[in-house]
Amino acid sequence: MALSALVALALSVMPLPAPIDAFRPDFLVLVVFYWSIESPRAGGLALAFFSGLALDVTRGVVLGQHALALTLMAAWATNLRLRLRVFSVVSQSLTIFALLTGYQFVLFWIDGATGNPVTTFSRWLAPVIGALIWPLLAGLMSRVDDR
Protein backbone atom coordinates (compact mmCIF):
# COMPACT_ATOMS: atom_id res chain seq x y z
CA MET A 1 0.00 0.00 0.00
CA ALA A 2 2.70 2.44 0.98
CA LEU A 3 4.66 1.32 -2.08
CA SER A 4 1.77 2.03 -4.43
CA ALA A 5 1.33 5.46 -2.87
CA LEU A 6 5.03 6.22 -3.32
CA VAL A 7 4.99 5.12 -6.95
CA ALA A 8 1.90 7.25 -7.56
CA LEU A 9 3.57 10.24 -5.92
CA ALA A 10 6.61 9.75 -8.15
CA LEU A 11 4.36 9.54 -11.21
CA SER A 12 2.63 12.74 -10.25
CA VAL A 13 5.84 14.78 -10.16
CA MET A 14 7.47 13.12 -13.18
CA PRO A 15 8.23 15.64 -15.90
CA LEU A 16 6.06 15.37 -18.99
CA PRO A 17 6.24 17.36 -22.21
CA ALA A 18 4.17 20.53 -21.81
CA PRO A 19 1.40 19.72 -24.34
CA ILE A 20 0.31 16.54 -22.55
CA ASP A 21 1.06 17.81 -19.07
CA ALA A 22 -2.51 18.97 -18.48
CA PHE A 23 -3.76 15.47 -19.34
CA ARG A 24 -1.94 13.85 -16.46
CA PRO A 25 -4.41 12.05 -14.19
CA ASP A 26 -4.06 12.47 -10.42
CA PHE A 27 -2.42 9.11 -9.85
CA LEU A 28 -2.05 9.45 -6.11
CA VAL A 29 -5.70 10.41 -5.71
CA LEU A 30 -6.81 7.35 -7.66
CA VAL A 31 -4.57 5.10 -5.57
CA VAL A 32 -6.03 6.53 -2.38
CA PHE A 33 -9.55 5.93 -3.72
CA TYR A 34 -8.62 2.36 -4.57
CA TRP A 35 -7.48 1.65 -1.04
CA SER A 36 -10.49 3.42 0.46
CA ILE A 37 -12.74 1.09 -1.52
CA GLU A 38 -10.74 -2.12 -1.36
CA SER A 39 -9.77 -2.11 2.31
CA PRO A 40 -10.65 1.03 4.22
CA ARG A 41 -9.08 -0.32 7.38
CA ALA A 42 -5.61 -0.80 5.92
CA GLY A 43 -4.82 2.82 5.25
CA GLY A 44 -7.99 4.61 6.03
CA LEU A 45 -8.24 8.33 6.19
CA ALA A 46 -4.72 8.62 7.56
CA LEU A 47 -3.41 7.45 4.19
CA ALA A 48 -5.55 10.06 2.46
CA PHE A 49 -4.46 12.81 4.82
CA PHE A 50 -0.75 12.13 4.57
CA SER A 51 -0.85 11.56 0.81
CA GLY A 52 -2.53 14.93 0.52
CA LEU A 53 0.14 16.47 2.70
CA ALA A 54 2.82 14.96 0.45
CA LEU A 55 1.10 16.54 -2.56
CA ASP A 56 0.99 19.90 -0.77
CA VAL A 57 4.70 19.78 -0.10
CA THR A 58 5.73 18.72 -3.61
CA ARG A 59 3.37 21.16 -5.30
CA GLY A 60 4.35 24.00 -2.99
CA VAL A 61 0.80 25.13 -2.35
CA VAL A 62 -0.70 26.16 0.97
CA LEU A 63 -0.18 23.32 3.44
CA GLY A 64 -3.32 21.25 4.00
CA GLN A 65 -5.07 22.00 0.73
CA HIS A 66 -4.72 18.62 -0.95
CA ALA A 67 -4.94 16.96 2.48
CA LEU A 68 -8.39 18.42 3.09
CA ALA A 69 -9.72 17.64 -0.39
CA LEU A 70 -8.35 14.12 -0.38
CA THR A 71 -9.62 13.32 3.12
CA LEU A 72 -13.12 14.47 2.27
CA MET A 73 -13.29 12.50 -0.96
CA ALA A 74 -11.68 9.38 0.53
CA ALA A 75 -14.29 9.43 3.29
CA TRP A 76 -17.00 9.65 0.67
CA ALA A 77 -15.43 6.79 -1.31
CA THR A 78 -15.26 4.68 1.87
CA ASN A 79 -18.90 5.42 2.47
CA LEU A 80 -19.79 4.28 -1.06
CA ARG A 81 -17.48 1.28 -1.15
CA LEU A 82 -20.04 -1.51 -0.72
CA ARG A 83 -22.07 -0.22 -3.63
CA LEU A 84 -18.99 0.56 -5.70
CA ARG A 85 -17.72 -3.02 -5.50
CA VAL A 86 -20.80 -4.39 -7.26
CA PHE A 87 -21.07 -1.61 -9.82
CA SER A 88 -20.30 -2.23 -13.49
CA VAL A 89 -17.15 -0.68 -14.92
CA VAL A 90 -19.04 2.25 -16.42
CA SER A 91 -20.88 3.09 -13.21
CA GLN A 92 -17.64 2.80 -11.26
CA SER A 93 -15.90 5.19 -13.61
CA LEU A 94 -18.78 7.63 -13.37
CA THR A 95 -18.64 7.54 -9.58
CA ILE A 96 -14.89 8.07 -9.66
CA PHE A 97 -15.47 10.99 -12.00
CA ALA A 98 -17.83 12.53 -9.47
CA LEU A 99 -15.30 12.00 -6.67
CA LEU A 100 -12.46 13.50 -8.72
CA THR A 101 -14.60 16.48 -9.68
CA GLY A 102 -15.42 17.03 -6.04
CA TYR A 103 -11.69 16.83 -5.27
CA GLN A 104 -10.85 19.42 -7.93
CA PHE A 105 -13.66 21.62 -6.69
CA VAL A 106 -12.32 21.67 -3.14
CA LEU A 107 -8.85 22.51 -4.51
CA PHE A 108 -10.35 25.23 -6.69
CA TRP A 109 -12.23 26.66 -3.76
CA ILE A 110 -9.18 26.76 -1.49
CA ASP A 111 -7.09 28.25 -4.31
CA GLY A 112 -9.63 31.03 -4.56
CA ALA A 113 -9.97 31.49 -0.81
CA THR A 114 -6.21 31.81 -0.31
CA GLY A 115 -5.93 34.35 -3.08
CA ASN A 116 -4.20 32.64 -5.98
CA PRO A 117 -6.94 31.30 -8.20
CA VAL A 118 -6.08 29.11 -11.19
CA THR A 119 -8.88 29.73 -13.60
CA THR A 120 -7.63 27.74 -16.57
CA PHE A 121 -10.24 25.43 -17.93
CA SER A 122 -7.75 22.61 -18.29
CA ARG A 123 -7.76 21.74 -14.59
CA TRP A 124 -11.18 20.20 -15.08
CA LEU A 125 -9.66 17.78 -17.60
CA ALA A 126 -7.95 15.78 -14.86
CA PRO A 127 -11.21 14.20 -13.53
CA VAL A 128 -12.18 13.04 -17.04
CA ILE A 129 -8.80 11.44 -17.67
CA GLY A 130 -8.80 9.99 -14.15
CA ALA A 131 -12.22 8.39 -14.67
CA LEU A 132 -11.13 6.97 -18.03
CA ILE A 133 -7.96 5.47 -16.59
CA TRP A 134 -9.65 4.11 -13.45
CA PRO A 135 -10.61 0.62 -14.78
CA LEU A 136 -7.03 0.07 -15.98
CA LEU A 137 -5.46 1.28 -12.76
CA ALA A 138 -7.84 -0.57 -10.43
CA GLY A 139 -7.46 -3.76 -12.49
CA LEU A 140 -3.68 -3.50 -12.39
CA MET A 141 -3.64 -2.83 -8.67
CA SER A 142 -5.91 -5.69 -7.77
CA ARG A 143 -3.81 -7.98 -10.01
CA VAL A 144 -0.64 -6.94 -8.19
CA ASP A 145 -2.40 -7.14 -4.87
CA ASP A 146 -3.41 -10.78 -5.53
CA ARG A 147 0.17 -11.93 -5.74
Next chain:
Amino acid sequence: MVAFRSTETSGRTTGLLLRCVLYCLLALGLIIFDKRYDHLGEMRRFLSVVAYPVQIAVSSPFQGWDWFRESVSSRETLRADKAKLEAELRLANFRLQRYEALEAESQRLRALRENTAGVANRFIIGNIMDLDIDAFRQRVMVDKGARDGVFAGQAVLDSGGAFGQVARVGELTSEVILVSDGTHAIPVQVNRNGLRTIAVGTGDMTKLKLPYLSTSADVVAGDLLVTSGLGGGFPAGYPVGTITEVKRDPAQSLAEVGVRPAATLDRSREVMFVWLTPEAAAPASAPQPASAPPPAQRAATAPAQPNGAPKK
Protein backbone atom coordinates in the same frame (compact mmCIF):
# COMPACT_ATOMS: atom_id res chain seq x y z
CA MET B 1 -15.79 -5.19 -13.86
CA VAL B 2 -12.92 -4.54 -11.58
CA ALA B 3 -12.54 -7.42 -9.21
CA PHE B 4 -12.55 -6.25 -5.65
CA ARG B 5 -11.95 -9.45 -3.73
CA SER B 6 -12.30 -7.88 -0.37
CA THR B 7 -14.96 -9.43 1.83
CA GLU B 8 -14.36 -6.87 4.48
CA THR B 9 -17.86 -5.57 4.80
CA SER B 10 -18.11 -4.49 8.38
CA GLY B 11 -15.61 -1.65 8.62
CA ARG B 12 -15.97 0.98 11.21
CA THR B 13 -18.37 3.16 9.33
CA THR B 14 -19.71 4.59 12.56
CA GLY B 15 -16.35 6.14 13.28
CA LEU B 16 -15.92 7.24 9.69
CA LEU B 17 -17.73 10.53 10.03
CA LEU B 18 -15.93 11.35 13.24
CA ARG B 19 -12.51 10.58 11.80
CA CYS B 20 -13.35 12.49 8.63
CA VAL B 21 -14.31 15.57 10.61
CA LEU B 22 -11.16 15.22 12.71
CA TYR B 23 -8.81 15.06 9.74
CA CYS B 24 -10.66 17.85 7.97
CA LEU B 25 -10.34 20.11 10.99
CA LEU B 26 -6.65 19.27 11.13
CA ALA B 27 -6.24 20.14 7.45
CA LEU B 28 -8.24 23.35 7.81
CA GLY B 29 -6.12 24.30 10.79
CA LEU B 30 -2.99 23.74 8.70
CA ILE B 31 -4.36 25.88 5.88
CA ILE B 32 -5.25 28.73 8.21
CA PHE B 33 -1.96 28.61 10.09
CA ASP B 34 0.06 28.42 6.89
CA LYS B 35 -1.83 31.25 5.26
CA ARG B 36 -2.35 33.66 8.12
CA TYR B 37 0.56 33.26 10.43
CA ASP B 38 3.34 31.77 8.37
CA HIS B 39 4.43 29.76 11.41
CA LEU B 40 4.90 26.62 9.41
CA GLY B 41 8.06 27.63 7.60
CA GLU B 42 10.20 25.34 9.74
CA MET B 43 7.78 22.47 9.39
CA ARG B 44 7.64 22.91 5.64
CA ARG B 45 11.41 22.95 5.44
CA PHE B 46 11.52 19.70 7.35
CA LEU B 47 8.83 18.13 5.15
CA SER B 48 10.66 19.18 2.02
CA VAL B 49 13.68 17.24 3.25
CA VAL B 50 11.45 14.19 3.63
CA ALA B 51 10.17 14.66 0.07
CA TYR B 52 13.72 15.06 -1.28
CA PRO B 53 14.43 11.32 -1.86
CA VAL B 54 11.28 10.98 -3.98
CA GLN B 55 12.25 14.02 -6.00
CA ILE B 56 15.77 12.72 -6.50
CA ALA B 57 14.48 9.28 -7.46
CA VAL B 58 12.21 10.78 -10.08
CA SER B 59 14.65 13.23 -11.58
CA SER B 60 17.78 11.03 -11.61
CA PRO B 61 16.75 8.71 -14.49
CA PHE B 62 16.24 11.76 -16.69
CA GLN B 63 19.58 13.17 -15.69
CA GLY B 64 21.13 9.74 -16.23
CA TRP B 65 19.71 9.65 -19.74
CA ASP B 66 21.11 13.11 -20.46
CA TRP B 67 24.49 11.99 -19.23
CA PHE B 68 24.32 8.84 -21.36
CA ARG B 69 23.36 10.78 -24.45
CA GLU B 70 26.16 13.22 -23.83
CA SER B 71 28.74 10.50 -23.39
CA VAL B 72 27.86 8.65 -26.59
CA SER B 73 27.55 11.75 -28.75
CA SER B 74 29.80 11.53 -31.77
CA ARG B 75 33.16 13.15 -32.27
CA GLU B 76 31.82 15.41 -35.03
CA THR B 77 29.13 16.79 -32.75
CA LEU B 78 31.66 17.52 -30.05
CA ARG B 79 34.01 19.18 -32.53
CA ALA B 80 31.19 21.33 -33.86
CA ASP B 81 30.20 22.25 -30.33
CA LYS B 82 33.76 23.14 -29.49
CA ALA B 83 34.12 25.36 -32.54
CA LYS B 84 30.88 27.09 -31.70
CA LEU B 85 31.87 27.65 -28.07
CA GLU B 86 35.27 29.01 -29.11
CA ALA B 87 33.58 31.47 -31.45
CA GLU B 88 31.24 32.54 -28.68
CA LEU B 89 34.11 32.93 -26.25
CA ARG B 90 36.04 35.07 -28.72
CA LEU B 91 33.03 37.31 -29.15
CA ALA B 92 32.46 37.51 -25.41
CA ASN B 93 36.10 38.39 -24.77
CA PHE B 94 35.90 41.03 -27.42
CA ARG B 95 32.89 42.57 -25.70
CA LEU B 96 34.58 42.25 -22.34
CA GLN B 97 37.52 44.45 -23.30
CA ARG B 98 35.67 47.59 -22.40
CA TYR B 99 33.88 46.05 -19.45
CA GLU B 100 36.41 46.91 -16.79
CA ALA B 101 36.59 50.54 -17.78
CA LEU B 102 32.81 50.80 -17.96
CA GLU B 103 32.33 49.08 -14.63
CA ALA B 104 34.71 51.46 -12.91
CA GLU B 105 33.05 54.42 -14.55
CA SER B 106 29.61 53.27 -13.51
CA GLN B 107 30.79 52.75 -9.95
CA ARG B 108 32.13 56.31 -9.87
CA LEU B 109 28.89 57.70 -11.27
CA ARG B 110 26.84 55.70 -8.79
CA ALA B 111 28.93 57.02 -5.97
CA LEU B 112 28.33 60.55 -7.21
CA ARG B 113 24.59 60.03 -7.29
CA GLU B 114 24.59 57.95 -4.12
CA ASN B 115 22.53 55.51 -6.05
CA THR B 116 21.35 52.62 -4.00
CA ALA B 117 20.24 50.44 -6.89
CA GLY B 118 21.43 47.00 -5.99
CA VAL B 119 24.58 45.65 -7.50
CA ALA B 120 25.00 41.91 -7.68
CA ASN B 121 28.00 40.87 -5.68
CA ARG B 122 27.70 37.15 -5.17
CA PHE B 123 26.33 34.27 -7.21
CA ILE B 124 25.73 30.59 -6.81
CA ILE B 125 24.69 28.26 -9.58
CA GLY B 126 21.74 25.94 -9.12
CA ASN B 127 20.57 23.09 -11.32
CA ILE B 128 16.93 22.87 -12.26
CA MET B 129 15.52 19.53 -11.15
CA ASP B 130 13.52 17.50 -13.63
CA LEU B 131 10.30 17.81 -11.71
CA ASP B 132 6.90 18.97 -12.60
CA ILE B 133 5.47 20.96 -9.74
CA ASP B 134 2.17 22.13 -11.10
CA ALA B 135 0.84 22.09 -14.63
CA PHE B 136 -0.97 25.37 -14.16
CA ARG B 137 1.69 27.47 -12.50
CA GLN B 138 5.10 28.26 -13.87
CA ARG B 139 7.49 27.21 -11.22
CA VAL B 140 10.61 25.11 -11.16
CA MET B 141 12.45 23.29 -8.41
CA VAL B 142 16.15 24.06 -8.04
CA ASP B 143 18.62 22.00 -6.05
CA LYS B 144 19.83 24.82 -3.78
CA GLY B 145 18.07 25.63 -0.54
CA ALA B 146 18.34 27.30 2.85
CA ARG B 147 21.53 25.36 3.50
CA ASP B 148 23.23 27.29 0.70
CA GLY B 149 21.90 30.60 1.96
CA VAL B 150 19.07 30.96 -0.54
CA PHE B 151 16.22 33.12 0.79
CA ALA B 152 12.66 33.83 -0.30
CA GLY B 153 12.33 36.71 -2.73
CA GLN B 154 15.87 36.31 -4.01
CA ALA B 155 16.50 37.19 -7.65
CA VAL B 156 17.33 34.37 -10.04
CA LEU B 157 19.06 34.90 -13.39
CA ASP B 158 20.04 32.62 -16.20
CA SER B 159 22.56 33.19 -18.97
CA GLY B 160 20.04 35.24 -20.97
CA GLY B 161 18.71 37.53 -18.27
CA ALA B 162 16.15 37.73 -15.48
CA PHE B 163 14.72 34.27 -14.86
CA GLY B 164 12.52 34.58 -11.79
CA GLN B 165 12.40 34.84 -8.04
CA VAL B 166 12.64 32.37 -5.20
CA ALA B 167 9.09 31.69 -4.07
CA ARG B 168 9.73 29.22 -1.30
CA VAL B 169 12.82 27.82 0.33
CA GLY B 170 13.31 24.27 1.52
CA GLU B 171 16.31 22.96 3.37
CA LEU B 172 17.92 21.42 0.26
CA THR B 173 15.75 22.71 -2.56
CA SER B 174 13.95 25.88 -3.45
CA GLU B 175 11.08 26.77 -5.66
CA VAL B 176 11.54 29.48 -8.26
CA ILE B 177 8.64 31.34 -9.81
CA LEU B 178 9.36 32.28 -13.44
CA VAL B 179 9.01 35.83 -14.72
CA SER B 180 6.37 34.50 -17.10
CA ASP B 181 4.07 33.24 -14.33
CA GLY B 182 0.77 35.07 -14.33
CA THR B 183 1.27 36.26 -10.76
CA HIS B 184 4.79 37.60 -11.23
CA ALA B 185 5.69 41.21 -11.92
CA ILE B 186 9.14 42.77 -12.31
CA PRO B 187 10.12 46.45 -12.44
CA VAL B 188 11.81 47.22 -15.76
CA GLN B 189 13.24 50.08 -17.75
CA VAL B 190 13.41 50.59 -21.50
CA ASN B 191 17.11 50.57 -22.25
CA ARG B 192 16.81 53.12 -25.07
CA ASN B 193 15.21 55.97 -23.13
CA GLY B 194 15.02 54.95 -19.50
CA LEU B 195 11.22 54.72 -19.41
CA ARG B 196 10.21 52.80 -16.28
CA THR B 197 7.33 50.38 -16.07
CA ILE B 198 6.41 46.93 -14.83
CA ALA B 199 6.52 43.70 -16.81
CA VAL B 200 3.91 41.14 -15.85
CA GLY B 201 3.86 37.45 -16.72
CA THR B 202 1.15 35.99 -18.90
CA GLY B 203 1.28 32.29 -18.06
CA ASP B 204 2.88 31.71 -21.45
CA MET B 205 6.62 30.99 -21.25
CA THR B 206 7.35 32.90 -24.43
CA LYS B 207 5.54 36.09 -23.52
CA LEU B 208 5.40 38.89 -20.97
CA LYS B 209 3.30 42.04 -21.16
CA LEU B 210 3.56 45.67 -20.15
CA PRO B 211 0.03 46.51 -19.05
CA TYR B 212 0.69 49.94 -17.53
CA LEU B 213 1.93 51.93 -20.53
CA SER B 214 -0.25 54.66 -22.00
CA THR B 215 -0.89 54.72 -25.74
CA SER B 216 1.45 57.68 -26.09
CA ALA B 217 4.38 55.96 -24.35
CA ASP B 218 7.60 55.95 -26.32
CA VAL B 219 8.12 52.26 -26.98
CA VAL B 220 8.67 50.50 -30.30
CA ALA B 221 9.03 46.85 -31.22
CA GLY B 222 12.65 45.80 -30.75
CA ASP B 223 13.30 47.86 -27.61
CA LEU B 224 15.35 46.08 -24.98
CA LEU B 225 13.95 46.00 -21.45
CA VAL B 226 16.36 45.77 -18.53
CA THR B 227 15.73 45.42 -14.81
CA SER B 228 15.48 48.84 -13.20
CA GLY B 229 16.62 47.69 -9.78
CA LEU B 230 13.71 49.49 -8.16
CA GLY B 231 12.03 47.53 -5.42
CA GLY B 232 15.36 46.03 -4.50
CA GLY B 233 14.60 42.49 -5.62
CA PHE B 234 16.64 42.35 -8.78
CA PRO B 235 20.03 43.85 -9.55
CA ALA B 236 19.79 46.73 -12.01
CA GLY B 237 20.68 46.44 -15.67
CA TYR B 238 20.04 42.80 -16.50
CA PRO B 239 18.03 42.10 -19.65
CA VAL B 240 14.42 41.06 -19.13
CA GLY B 241 13.15 40.88 -22.70
CA THR B 242 12.62 42.49 -26.07
CA ILE B 243 9.42 44.21 -27.09
CA THR B 244 7.82 42.20 -29.88
CA GLU B 245 4.63 44.10 -30.56
CA VAL B 246 2.98 47.36 -29.62
CA LYS B 247 -0.74 47.72 -30.23
CA ARG B 248 -2.15 51.20 -29.88
CA ASP B 249 -5.91 51.41 -29.93
CA PRO B 250 -7.01 55.07 -29.91
CA ALA B 251 -10.15 54.11 -28.02
CA GLN B 252 -8.13 52.73 -25.11
CA SER B 253 -5.98 54.68 -22.72
CA LEU B 254 -3.40 51.94 -22.33
CA ALA B 255 -1.31 50.31 -25.03
CA GLU B 256 -0.97 46.56 -25.39
CA VAL B 257 2.68 45.68 -25.39
CA GLY B 258 4.04 42.15 -25.77
CA VAL B 259 7.55 41.18 -24.69
CA ARG B 260 9.67 38.15 -25.47
CA PRO B 261 11.62 37.15 -22.34
CA ALA B 262 15.40 37.29 -22.61
CA ALA B 263 15.94 34.28 -20.35
CA THR B 264 15.47 30.88 -21.97
CA LEU B 265 12.70 29.96 -19.55
CA ASP B 266 11.85 26.64 -21.17
CA ARG B 267 15.36 25.40 -21.91
CA SER B 268 17.62 26.53 -19.09
CA ARG B 269 19.25 23.81 -17.04
CA GLU B 270 21.25 26.05 -14.75
CA VAL B 271 20.28 29.24 -13.01
CA MET B 272 22.12 31.77 -10.86
CA PHE B 273 21.02 32.93 -7.44
CA VAL B 274 22.09 36.51 -6.83
CA TRP B 275 22.95 38.38 -3.67
CA LEU B 276 22.83 42.16 -3.78
CA THR B 277 24.86 44.79 -2.02
CA PRO B 278 22.48 47.64 -1.32
CA GLU B 279 25.31 50.15 -0.99
CA ALA B 280 27.29 50.40 -4.15
CA ALA B 281 28.70 53.67 -2.99
CA ALA B 282 32.20 52.46 -2.27
CA PRO B 283 33.75 53.12 -5.65
CA ALA B 284 37.14 51.48 -5.67
CA SER B 285 36.80 49.05 -2.79
CA ALA B 286 39.80 46.83 -2.43
CA PRO B 287 39.20 43.48 -4.09
CA GLN B 288 38.29 40.93 -1.47
CA PRO B 289 40.60 38.00 -1.16
CA ALA B 290 39.15 34.91 -2.76
CA SER B 291 39.19 33.03 0.52
CA ALA B 292 36.98 35.55 2.31
CA PRO B 293 33.50 34.30 1.28
CA PRO B 294 31.63 32.23 3.85
CA PRO B 295 31.71 28.43 3.54
CA ALA B 296 28.28 28.18 1.92
CA GLN B 297 29.64 29.90 -1.08
CA ARG B 298 32.19 27.35 -2.37
CA ALA B 299 34.01 27.38 -5.66
CA ALA B 300 31.03 28.18 -7.83
CA THR B 301 30.99 31.76 -6.63
CA ALA B 302 33.07 34.74 -7.45
CA PRO B 303 32.82 38.26 -6.08
CA ALA B 304 31.95 40.59 -8.92
CA GLN B 305 34.77 43.00 -8.45
CA PRO B 306 35.78 45.59 -11.00
CA ASN B 307 38.57 43.31 -12.14
CA GLY B 308 36.46 40.43 -13.36
CA ALA B 309 33.09 39.49 -14.67
CA PRO B 310 31.10 37.01 -12.59
CA LYS B 311 32.36 33.59 -13.51
CA LYS B 312 29.96 30.81 -14.20
